[in-house]
Amino acid sequence: MQLVFFRHQRLCNASDYTSKQVSTRHLHSQIDINMGSMITSDVSNKGNPKDGIPWYLDSLEKIPPLAQRVLVEHGGLKPEEVKDHIMKIREKAWASSPYPCVGLFRFLDYSLPDSPLYDEVLQRLKSGRGEKLLDFGCCFGHDLRALITDGVPEESLCGAELNATFLELGYELFRDKDRIKTPFYTANVFDDDDALRRERAGEFDMIHLGSFLHLFDYAGQKRAATALLKMLKPNKSGALILGRQHGATKAKEVQNYLYKPTKESESNGRLPTFFNHDAASFRRMWDEIGEATGLRFDVGTEWGTWGSANGMDPAYYNLWSWEDKDTLRFKFWVRVL
Numbered sequence: 001m002q003l004v005f006f007r008h009q010r011l012c013n014a015s016d017y018t019s020k021q022v023s024t025r026h027l028h029s030q031i032d033i034n035m036g037s038m039i040t041s042d043v044s045n046k047g048n049p050k051d052g053i054p055w056y057l058d059s060l061e062k063i064p065p066l067a068q069r070v071l072v073e074h075g076g077l078k079p080e081e082v083k084d085h086i087m088k089i090r091e092k093a094w095a096s097s098p099y100p101c102v103g104l105f106r107f108l109d110y111s112l113p114d115s116p117l118y119d120e121v122l123q124r125l126k127s128g129r130g131e132k133l134l135d136f137g138c139c140f141g142h143d144l145r146a147l148i149t150d151g152v153p154e155e156s157l158c159g160a161e162l163n164a165t166f167l168e169l170g171y172e173l174f175r176d177k178d179r180i181k182t183p184f185y186t187a188n189v190f191d192d193d194d195a196l197r198r199e200r201a202g203e204f205d206m207i208h209l210g211s212f213l214h215l216f217d218y219a220g221q222k223r224a225a226t227a228l229l230k231m232l233k234p235n236k237s238g239a240l241i242l243g244r245q246h247g248a249t250k251a252k253e254v255q256n257y258l259y260k261p262t263k264e265s266e267s268n269g270r271l272p273t274f275f276n277h278d279a280a281s282f283r284r285m286w287d288e289i290g291e292a293t294g295l296r297f298d299v300g301t302e303w304g305t306w307g308s309a310n311g312m313d314p315a316y317y318n319l320w321s322w323e324d325k326d327t328l329r330f331k332f333w334v335r336v337l
Contacts, residue, residue, distance in 0.1 A: 048098040056094070056103035060086060066146065067108040074149045075174040089140075089173045096165050101139060101211070107173075111210030111244050112143040113150075116302055117333050121206060121242070125152045131205040134231055136160045136189065137212035140170035144182055154181035158204070160196050162188055189224045197230070204231050209243035217253060218275040218285070226289055232336070236295065242333040246274070247303065251281035254324040276327060279303070286334060296337040303330045 050056045063082060071077045077085055086108070093102045101107055112118060112135070124131045125147065135144050138159035148154055161167050164186045171177035185196040207228055213221045225241075232239045248254070253273040277285070279301055286297050 048094055050094075050103075053098070053103065055100035056098070057105065060090075060105055064108050064110075066110050066113060067142070070110075070142070070145050070149045071174065074145050075176065077175070085173070089169055092172075093166070093169050097163055106211075107140045107142055110143055110146050112208050112242075113146050114244070115242050115331055115333070116300075117240070117242055121240075122147070122150055122152065124205065125156050130156070132156050132158065132203055133206040133208060134158045134160065134200070134204045134228075135208045135210070136187070136228060136231075137162070137209060137215075138170075138184070139163075139166050139210075140173050141167065141182070141184060142170070142173075143208060143210060145170075145174050145176075148180075148182070157182045158196075158200060159184040160187040162186065189227055192227075201230050202232070202234055205233060205238070206240045206242070207231060209241065209245075211245060212243065214245035214247075214274055214276065216275065217271050217273055218281075220271065221275060222285055222289060225285070226293065229289075229293060229295070236336040239336040240333060241335075242331075244329065244331045246276050247282070247328040247330045248276035248278055248324070249326040249328060251278040252276060252324075252326070254327070276324065277330075279330075282330075282332065298335040298337055300333045300335075301330050302332075303328060 050058075060083060063086065067086075068079070068082055071082050071085070072079055086105070090102060090105060090107075093107075112121065115121070121133065125133060133147070133156065135141070135157070138144060138161050141159045141161075144157050144159050147157060159167070159170075159182060161184070167184045167186065170184070171180075174180075185194070185200075187194050187196040191197070209228075213224060216224060228241070229236070253275050256272050256274050275281075282301060283299055286299050289295070290297055
């Protein structure tokens with residue numbers, strides 16, 4: 001049996017980030033768990049309800065400074081254009097994919113620059129050694145545009161997203177479809193024969209997973225992580241997987257408030273429940289992956305709020321009213337030894 005090593009864990013007091021609630025007319029202490037049946041991710045849908053949906057905010061009160069900088073410097077927008085442009089793209093996204101990341105403007109909340117290892121990622125990608133990063137579940141590709149804005153060569157990056165509409169809206173958001181050299185793929189992590197796997201398997205040194213693994217139950221997270229290991233270069237020593245996700249004070253399955261039993265949900269691994277890790281269960285999962293693959297991992301976690309690099313109000317990242325009461329948030333990094 002291979003040993004799996006873990007270190008670098010920091011744990012904040014849960015009361016630091018669960019004591020407040022974001023206050024809007026759409027955020028309630030109780031919601032109907034079946035509210036997910038009111039909305040659809042069908043791309044042919046021409047609109048989705050907004051009233052009474054707790055993860056839809058009517059207005060954008062503040063644009064995070066990092067998002068503003070990327071939209072101006074990379075997207076070429078004038079500062080006075082940014083807010084209206086964001087609102088326009090958000091409404092297009094909501095019409096087909098009414099997820100919390102859309103309704104709450106979470107695509108302005110950049111995950112990778114908020115990582116404790118962001119400086120290392122920048123250094124490696126700008127070193128001239130030809131290192132490459134895959135952003136899997138990249139949504140609009142905003143983290144990749146942040147890397148580009150910070151001087152990373154576009155050709156060293158790759159984005160993958162299940163929802164092709166998000167990729168197209170990413171081009172529209174950043175106004176770069178005719179000039180960006182970073183390739184984007186429509187990909188299902190559980191499809192062994194999609195274009196991403198056929199063309200790019202074994203090419204990457206780093207993988208970013210921003211708010212991705214927590215979409216699945218425990219078995220699904222193991223399957224997804226194991227599948228993504230195949231995207232790393234054959235000599236995996238030093239490879240890095242990093243990101244963030246929801247966790248819990250004590251590991252448990254929680255209700256998937258957006259679940260609908262469809263053929264689509266069957267194929268992409270979505271089930272009626274999510275699995276929220278605590279520190280021990282996250283370690284155990286990578287231990288089990290290591291045993292199955294013959295790899296060793298050094299795993300670190302940092303528990304607390306998200307968005308410190310983005311300049312957003314910390315209250316924004318506190319417990320949303322529809323989430324399980326024990327929900328926490330954490331950042332992670334997994335290094336192959």
